[in-house]
Amino acid sequence: MNVFESLKSSGVELNSVVYNTVLDACVECSKLEKAEAWMEQMKKDGISDVVSYNTLIKAHLQAGHMSKARALVEEMRVAQLQPNCITFNEIVNATVSSSDRRVRGEVWKVIQEMQAAGVKPNQVTCSILLKNLNGSSPESDINQTMQLINNMEEQLDEVLLSSVVEACVRIGKPDLLNTKLRQLMSGDIKVNGSHTFGSLIKAYGHARDMTSVWRCWKEMRTRHIKPTSITVGCMIEAVVSNGDPDGAWHLIQELGEDPHCKGILNAVIYCSVLKGFTREKNASRVWAVYEEMQKRNIDLSIVTYNTLLDCCARCCRMDGVPDILADMKKANIKPNIITYSTMLKGHCQVGDLSAAFKLVKEMREEAGLVPDEIMYNSLLDGCAQSSLVDEGLRVLKEMEEAGVKPSNFTLSVLVKLMSRARRVDQAFELVGLSVIGSGSSYQPHFFVVCLVKRCIFAGTYGHTN
Template sequence: MIRNCAVEHNLEGAMNIFESLKKSGAELNSVVYNTVLDACVECAELEKAQRWMEQMKKDGMSDVVSYNTLIKAQLQAGNMKKAKALVEEMKAEQLQPNCITFNEIVNATVSDKKLRSEVWSVIQEMQAAGVKPNQVTCSILLKNLNSSSSEVDIDQTMSLINGMEEQLDEVLLSSVVEACVRIGKPDLLNTKLRQLMSGDIKVNGSHTFGSLIKAYGHAHDMKSVWRCWKEMRTRHIKPTSITVGCMIEAVVSNGDPDGAWHLIQELGEDPSCKGILNAVIYCSVLKGFTREKNAAKVWAVYEEMQKHNIDLSIVTYNTLLDCCARCCRMDGVPAIIEDMKKANIKPNIITYSTMLKGHCQTGDISSAFKLVKEMREEADLVPDEIMYNSLLDGCAQSSLVDEGLRVLQEMQEAHVKPSNFTLSVLVKLMSRARRVDYAFDLVKDLSEKYHLSPNSHVYANLVQACCFSKQLQRGLKTLEEMMVRKVQPDKRTYSMLLRTAVQQCQFDQADGLLRGALGVSGALPFLDKPWSLCPGVEEAALSETLSSMASSPEGNKVAAGFLVDVRKEKPKVWVDPAVQRCVLQGGQGAATWTERRSSKGKGKGKGQRA
């Protein structure tokens, strides 16, 4: 009766029942007192709960359950200090805190970003009190792990699980593999999967099989994915929609949408699996075929969904539109929009964004602008950053500078903050219009206005603009600015500057760039930073630069000196042997090498180290 009052948030009624019981002369015990305390907490009456606790202590009815209940209430109210004070009070009352006590504190600690760093000190307190972390403790810690977790948190959590005395059960197994997937470290995932599956755990639940399938899929271990699936089916464990979803996603994400589709068709013919297949499962296959730009199979899957009366969602239709955009088949869009109307599904911002991207990719900018107008007027939706960036990119591809600047102005008037991607597209737009000065001005002004720090992609486009306009010194100045801002150049940045330097017979500059990219002595003065290195600088670009330099007596001399130093300092750097012979022979064969590279493309043949 007291519990029913608590559920109805009738604390007065709960108290009246207790008083009636007391007056009747019935024997009272801690269970009844704790039920009243629970009612106070359930009704969010923390002060009354504290007063009732005092009454319990006075009547000699307080126990570990009482303290745990009050600790939980204090934690829910955000009072960590009071909760910890109650733990000390328990000890003073000669009551031993248990796993429930500490697990509540651990859970509250990891749930609060400000307190999360203190979780291991709580674990230490727990162990110092003679309470060993259990499966619940480990599950709480695992839920907190993700791709941004520190190595310390990951290692300590895994060590805690390995050192746990309790037998690892199916629920914790599922939590471990799901945490490893979230962390996003394939080596750790593979190691834990081997450790876990070498034990005596017998998996009986469909959910756990789903977690394992998902994990093996992330580890690209398709042999184990199919092994788990076949074991589950052989043992007649009925899969849930979530398990099937994990299986289909694992097969699709590992490059086999055909295999996933075939599996769906098999399940559709199994009477025991009726009702399992849904739009989410089919959508994984649709996305797989869309990524492959296989429009024919996308439509075949869509027709199958309609045939089996699958409830289609906005995600389904957006995937179909994405296929049209990727395959440059925008003529298929009207039919999809018509089907959406029949299904009473309204387009959302992603729908319009996908169509917009498709129009821009096909160069139909006028349709893209009409679509934005329609979206505002008919759907009452406002373009987001992605849509504005797509419009800007479309303008850049078609060299529509004025239209692009109007889009930028509209974007700012709509209070949509530009990003580094926006800056990168704007630089491309200005570069194609040969307005290099304006490209630099835009990056400077927008970066200051919106507190942006240009990244390597923005700088690469600025360097490209300089190279296209034959402004090598300005490109080098931009590279120097990257060094000051600690932005590491990518392969494209170095390749463009090297090609431009050689074309302008600036062989010393090309030599200094190569040395800076590879970490060889004698680099340009500003390329002495750790982030100036670019170990992945294209070997073709390296060989092309040396070969082009070798065609000139002055350049060949510089190239020969570079090769000598590379042999000494970076013997593992690969240089085409034909280019080495060309340089050592004073430039003979440079033209032949260039022609051979042109005919073979950018592939690397057999060669030797410098």
């Protein structure tokens, strides 16, 4: 303000640019009251314009003052100033970003108001709408957004292309994803950015179109567009998720030999391959990847170690756990609840319940963590597999005392536990006839109990209730 007063006293002509600069400075410094006062001065001096209003509208929206922002739009019209794309895009962004579901539902009224004012939605408008689409978005919002993009007069650029395919992946509708990919790639868009290639690779991976995944990758490499770690991550994940961890592993090794790319390989990229081999229970490959990560001095994370432990659990090779825990200790990485849950699952799967219970005790005493529902379910399932009914009931009691509510899966395990001990009455007592439903996950085990004890009438009664 002192600079402005100095300019004013020196006789320099003060135009709207200077006034708007002061207004913007007030907003940037979070001085909203001063910004409002300055706006009043601008109106008094007849110097306020569309830029002034847009600056103050943005400030009110950032402060959560939607009604004040909307009032300013009306004030613009009274002052015969036409709201422009920036005006409406700010309101659209605030509307879709609101925590209030009712406010978010007003977005298409804003779009209609925008169009009625003769302002056509542009690429920014579409990008704002796209970034808020996900698997729980209403079908009407998805369709209207896609239609808006189709009707847009501006040429689709690669930034919006990337936003479209990423939104389609988040929405989780394979048919829509395939349709949009065909539409987009039949146009004249030339992709030049590594980020956009990454988005396309991710999208084609979700669409199970590996031919197009490799086509995009090869085009990017042929044109000497250097991939980022995110692009490589998208590529590796696409290859792994489509059932080819060996192909992904081979690609990582190729990139590791490329002096321009070896620096972008990180733990996240390697972990995708680790998880792929773990799902296949290919322990030898998992250890080979782990050894290369160590050799290349990749910064290992808790996710890396938890994946290695998951491999031990899936492959019933719990003898490998101590070495992994020792490596974690050397790396100063503390086990988390997932670490313990994974080890617990492994012990239960191999029938070593004493080690499982010992692990829970260690977790409480050394890490200060408490079991969650997943861990209790693993313990119960382990007891059921080993027919340790009394131990299982103690776990259930402890679970209830800890305030952890049993899920449908918990009840299914309990019924399995009781059925193996032929304690049908306790199964009825634990589950309760009132919770038996035709859609419940524990219904099959409940009928096993009934058949074991030939309680057909009780089984039928449970089903009908």
